[in-house]
Amino acid sequence: MTQIPRSALILGLAGVIPFAWGALTLLSDAASQWGMDILGPRFIGPYVQLSYGMVILSFMSGVLWGFATKAKDGQAATGYALSVIPALWAFFMTGGGPVSAGTNLIFGFLGLLVLDFAFWKWGLAPAWWMQLRVLLTGLVVLSLSVGVFL
Template identity: 35%
Template structure:
């Protein structure tokens, strides 16, 4: 129970950099807005890569016959996130947003669910919805 509470607290706290940089990008001083967009992009790439790392760990902790592909899939978020930082902010945001949706889709698949407690999906869904909405808001602001 304590792990669940800690995971929820840390997960929600992990939204703060998204929300703070989103606020600064949209409503902060003009000189800070470009930096805030870049900070949002970098944090987004880090978190997307982190999500891949969780699957790497889950695959190693809970090996299942025929699930070796999970290790390969766990690399995909990093391979999406890193190039997204090389694109223009608008395209980078779009790629990262799609990356979060794809990882969430895999999380909900049979092999993606393996090894996680049942409550984890409520947390992942809430966090993903907020993160994707933050990307959409920033995309519409930049558009």
């Protein structure tokens, strides 16, 4: 495997911050109160995790779409079709309350990892892609699990 570029790793880890912050505010009354006072209720607990999770799944659809542009013929059509799944999943599956939405986001991110693997295996993603995606997906799923299971 190829080493993850430093900028991609740093920016990817920074992208986990809202998920981790949401988990922290669920686990810590002090963090939750500080977040409520300084940031407002939209930016604590499951609210920040769920809204940001929808954004990130949609963003990742765009990333996969970009990978699909490198494919040819039928593989390109398949790549384009697969690339829209995370955004549609986020749109249709994140209602019904925080536990249901959080659970569906977990499944969405795990499904995205399967798509990441397919695009990587087809040679459309960078050599280091799966190292980064496994790390980030693990952190996101762990953070979302706080709201779902605790």
